[in-house]
Amino acid sequence: MVVNLRSKKADELYEIKGTQLYxxxxxxxxxxxxxxxxxxxxxxxxxxxxxxxNKFSAAPVQICKQHLNAKNNIRALVxxxxxxxxxxxxxxxxxxxxxxxxxxxxxxxxxxxxxPFSTGVIMEPLPADKIIAALDNIKxxxxxxxxxxxxxxxTVPKAYTKRIEVEGNPIHITGIAKGSGMICPNMATLLSxxxxxxxxxxxxxxxxxxxxxxxxxxxxxxxGDTSTNDSFVxxxxxxxxxxxxxxxxxxxxAQLKLALQEVVTELAKSIVRDGEGATKFITIQVxxxxxxxxxxxxxxxxxxxxxVKTAFFASDANLGRILCAIGNAGVEDLDVSQIxxxxxxxxxxxxxxxxxxxxxxxxxxxxxxxEITVQVELNRGKEKATVYTCDLSHDYVTINADYRT
Amino acid sequence: MVVNLRSKKADELYEIKGTQLYxxxxxxxxxxxxxxxxxxxxxxxxxxxxxxxNKFSAAPVQICKQHLNAKNNIRALVxxxxxxxxxxxxxxxxxxxxxxxxxxxxxxxxxxxxxPFSTGVIMEPLPADKIIAALDNIKxxxxxxxxxxxxxxxTVPKAYTKRIEVEGNPIHITGIAKGSGMICPNMATLLSxxxxxxxxxxxxxxxxxxxxxxxxxxxxxxxGDTSTNDSFVxxxxxxxxxxxxxxxxxxxxAQLKLALQEVVTELAKSIVRDGEGATKFITIQVxxxxxxxxxxxxxxxxxxxxxVKTAFFASDANLGRILCAIGNAGVEDLDVSQIxxxxxxxxxxxxxxxxxxxxxxxxxxxxxxxEITVQVELNRGKEKATVYTCDLSHDYVTINADYRT
Numbered sequence: 008m009v010v011n012l013r014s015k016k017a018d019e020l021y022e023i024k025g026t027q028l029y030x031x032x033x034x035x036x037x038x039x040x041x042x043x044x045x046x047x048x049x050x051x052x053x054x055x056x057x058x059x060x061n062k063f064s065a066a067p068v069q070i071c072k073q074h075l076n077a078k079n080n081i082r083a084l085v086x087x088x089x090x091x092x093x094x095x096x097x098x099x100x101x102x103x104x105x106x107x108x109x110x111x112x113x114x115x116x117x118x119x120x121x122x123p124f125s126t127g128v129i130m131e132p133l134p135a136d137k138i139i140a141a142l143d144n145i146k147x148x149x150x151x152x153x154x155x156x157x158x159x160x161x162t163v164p165k166a167y168t169k170r171i172e173v174e175g176n177p178i179h180i181t182g183i184a185k186g187s188g189m190i191c192p193n194m195a196t197l198l199s200x201x202x203x204x205x206x207x208x209x210x211x212x213x214x215x216x217x218x219x220x221x222x223x224x225x226x227x228x229x230x231g232d233t234s235t236n237d238s239f240v241x242x243x244x245x246x247x248x249x250x251x252x253x254x255x256x257x258x259x260x261a262q263l264k265l266a267l268q269e270v271v272t273e274l275a276k277s278i279v280r281d282g283e284g285a286t287k288f289i290t291i292q293v294x295x296x297x298x299x300x301x302x303x304x305x306x307x308x309x310x311x312x313x314x315v316k317t318a319f320f321a322s323d324a325n326l327g328r329i330l331c332a333i334g335n336a337g338v339e340d341l342d343v344s345q346i347x348x349x350x351x352x353x354x355x356x357x358x359x360x361x362x363x364x365x366x367x368x369x370x371x372x373x374x375x376x377x378e379i380t381v382q383v384e385l386n387r388g389k390e391k392a393t394v395y396t397c398d399l400s401h402d403y404v405t406i407n408a409d410y411r412t
Numbered sequence: 413m414v415v416n417l418r419s420k421k422a423d424e425l426y427e428i429k430g431t432q433l434y435x436x437x438x439x440x441x442x443x444x445x446x447x448x449x450x451x452x453x454x455x456x457x458x459x460x461x462x463x464x465x466n467k468f469s470a471a472p473v474q475i476c477k478q479h480l481n482a483k484n485n486i487r488a489l490v491x492x493x494x495x496x497x498x499x500x501x502x503x504x505x506x507x508x509x510x511x512x513x514x515x516x517x518x519x520x521x522x523x524x525x526x527x528p529f530s531t532g533v534i535m536e537p538l539p540a541d542k543i544i545a546a547l548d549n550i551k552x553x554x555x556x557x558x559x560x561x562x563x564x565x566x567t568v569p570k571a572y573t574k575r576i577e578v579e580g581n582p583i584h585i586t587g588i589a590k591g592s593g594m595i596c597p598n599m600a601t602l603l604s605x606x607x608x609x610x611x612x613x614x615x616x617x618x619x620x621x622x623x624x625x626x627x628x629x630x631x632x633x634x635x636g637d638t639s640t641n642d643s644f645v646x647x648x649x650x651x652x653x654x655x656x657x658x659x660x661x662x663x664x665x666a667q668l669k670l671a672l673q674e675v676v677t678e679l680a681k682s683i684v685r686d687g688e689g690a691t692k693f694i695t696i697q698v699x700x701x702x703x704x705x706x707x708x709x710x711x712x713x714x715x716x717x718x719x720v721k722t723a724f725f726a727s728d729a730n731l732g733r734i735l736c737a738i739g740n741a742g743v744e745d746l747d748v749s750q751i752x753x754x755x756x757x758x759x760x761x762x763x764x765x766x767x768x769x770x771x772x773x774x775x776x777x778x779x780x781x782x783e784i785t786v787q788v789e790l791n792r793g794k795e796k797a798t799v800y801t802c803d804l805s806h807d808y809v810t811i812n813a814d815y816r817t
Contacts, residue, residue, distance in 0.1 A: 061736060061739035061740050062738070062740075062741075062743065062746040062748055063735045063736055063738060063739030063748050063764075064739070091732070093732060093735075093736070094732045094735040094736075094761060094764070094765055094766070095764075095766070096749070096763050096764040096765025096766075097763070097764075097765070098765065099765060128730070128732065129730070129732025129733060129735065129736060130731060130732030130735060130761065130765070130766055131732070131766075132766075235732075235735070235736050313718070313808070313812070314812055317808075317809055317812035317813045318812070318813070320809065320813050321812075321813030323813065325533070325534070326535060327496070327498060327499045327533065327534025327535030327536070327640075328534060330468045330498075330534065330535060330640070331498070331499075331640050333467070333468060334468030334469070335466050335467075336467075341467040343467055343468050344501070356499060356535065358501045358502070359468075359500075359501040359502075359504075360499055360500045360501025360502070360503065360504060360535070361499070361500070361535055361536075361537075399718075399809060400809060401806055401809050403722075403809075404725065404804060404805060404806050404808075404809060405806070407718070407719055407723070407726075408722045408723070408725050408726035408728065
């Protein structure tokens with residue numbers, strides 16, 4: 008199921024000058040199905056990326072990091088689904104490089120100017136030859152087609168687009184993402200590719216990606232598992248007529264960051280809305296923390312608790328489970344008598360127990376909704392964090408028990 | 413479902429001289445059902461206990477700690493099911509004390525010599541009056557009846573018993589436990605009460621509980637949630653004819669510890685075998701770690717991964733998910749190329765990828781079994797840890813979605 012996710016229509020997604028998209032069928036896992044995507048970037052494009060923190064990072068992640076460190080201008084991104092090329096050792100890296108080499112020959116650049124991405128089953132050999140053969144027959148395509156081509160267990164494509172004006176000149180941002188399981192902070196089994204025609208320095212691009220990923224992909228969780236393949240790439244082609252942004256303290260930077268944050272947060276939320284088996288979309292706001300990290304810990308402890316998640320699935324106002332999750336967050340010297348817990352606008356708990364005016368029917372009314380906000384007031388500081396998650400349903404078990412069949 | 417759990421028969425459980433057990437019906441949640449247990453201890457009994465690390469610890473846990481700190485000889489334990497008396501604030505503590513007071517009057521001791529325990533739904537007021545009334549009608553009973561009376565979502569009672577001889581004199585240990593959900597280290601929603609007729613100093617008892625809990629209740633996980641109510645109590649009545657054990661370096665101490673470890677580990681494993689919805693019992697052995705804590709982290713990362721757990725449920729050899737969980741364990745400088753992964757005796761992965769001799773059918777053969785050992789060789793040190801867990805099934809979701817109905 009999908010919780011209130013309306014994907015953008017194809018004709019609503021802005022094209023980004025300086026990017027060309029191609030989609031093809033390599034038959035990695037299934038035949039007659041788009042499973043191969045190629046981005047070709049104009050030579051001036053600047054690229055920044057963040058990757059999974061998982062120590063068993065996939066072969067393509069390792070190659071991406073090498074190629075980005077080599078400081079070559081990145082000219083292409085190649086993405087396959089159906090196989091993650093993770094837990095595949097040296098042969099996995101060899102396969103990823105062979106695919107990069109093929110792309111490099113095709114567009115006449117160096118192999119180090121190509122970034123590879125894979126998503127799908129872990130610890131199975133990547134059929135690189137199938138992908139290389141398919142690259143000969145790949146067709147120029149559109150953002151919305153690419154959004155579908157990068158899907159695995161996703162039930163809907165995820166895309167978002169935004170246009171701003173800087174001193175009368177438009178800047179466009181368009182992004183796509185995939186992922187619905189193995190979703191947890193420090194990147195999820197998510198791949199996301201966001202491009203803008205903004206003209207920015209590399210330093211500004213690096214700053215932008217760090218800033219937007221925190222409130223975007225690093226604020227979501229479906230199941231607490233962090234994948235081996237998570238990658239988020241931000242590309243700036245510089246094809247706008249707006250002036251170059253080189254100062255992170257400028258108002259243009261702030262404007263671009265705000266727009267980019269919207270794109271990335273909406274993509275991140277769309278992944279949770281399409282979380283494996285999701286029937287509810289939950290926003291967890293934690294306020295009054297001493298440190299930002301503490302607020303995040305509490306948010307994630309609630310978001311990842313299987314007992315909280317099954318209570319949401321059941322629409323059961325068994326809200327003591329949220330208190331229990333707060334108590335488990337590992338916050339030192341937490342005075343639980345200071346904590347207030349709200350479900351939407353309903354004060355559920357304070358002074359370490361049930362709020363005096365709380366009525367079960369009020370909690371039940373909120374729990375029945377498809378979108379719910381949990382608000383925790385720690386009342387011990389000024390820091391806050393927001394985490395997005397979904398419930399844990401029978402379908403989560405079904406999807407993940409049958410994934411390879 | 414229960415994985416290979418055979419509970420001891422009533423006539424196999426040794427009575428422990430110096431303990432008297434009573435069981436009754438308070439109707440806390442359900443009528444005509446044993447939900448109240450009372451242990452009365454002979455005056456010389458020494459008591460040690462460990463409790464949940466959850467910051468939202470339940471009212472009875474708070475009272476237990478106060479009463480144990482007061483250094484009074486503990487004379488009674490009173491346990492109710494159906495309501496956890498957690499997230500209940502000051503009125504929760506008042507209710508727990510009222511119950512202790514009733515027990516104190518009944519057996520003629522001080523209120524501080526009574527320890528209260530509760531398990532069940534969180535954040536609902538405890539019907540203390542029902543429990544107090546039921547204490548007037550409570551009947552003397554047996555360990556196996558008490559093992560059933562402390563159950564909540566458990567499907568079978570959990571008990572274990574052991575007899576050793578020290579210089580020709582027998583020492584007996586008998587324990588019971590409950591818990592099947594909200595099970596994670598630093599205690600689970602588990603209550604466990606273990607008594608021995610051994611004669612020991614308080615210092616020896618304190619040392620024993622610390623040592624055995626680590627490889628017992630602190631080495632299991634069902635769902636990664638740590639409850640508000642976890643309590644493990646160790647009682648030594650001193651009624652044996654064997655001599656007093658006062659030296660933790662003596663061979664008698666070692667002998668008693670070994671027996672007690674067996675009782676506690678078997679009780680802990682029986683909780684996992686009866687884990688909510690469990691269809692598989694998984695032992696995770698992590699060897700070759702630099703530090704014990706690191707080995708535990710890896711073990712728990714595997715044991716708590718929903719994707720690993722659903723793969724076990726499906727008997728699907730999707731073993732890359734185990735690599736992914738190892739990579740997520742937060743071990744610094746982990747060289748994944750050094751790691752070996754075994755499933756029972758099958759070498760699945762080495763050198764960062766699939767082992768060359770690994771065949772899917774071998775993995776599949778092991779995955780089909782009801783009991784599976786995952787062995788991880790980190791090859792970076794000499795420390796090790798074992799964690800016990802179960803799979804994640806449809807029934808886990810069903811049980812926890814319907815818990816209050």
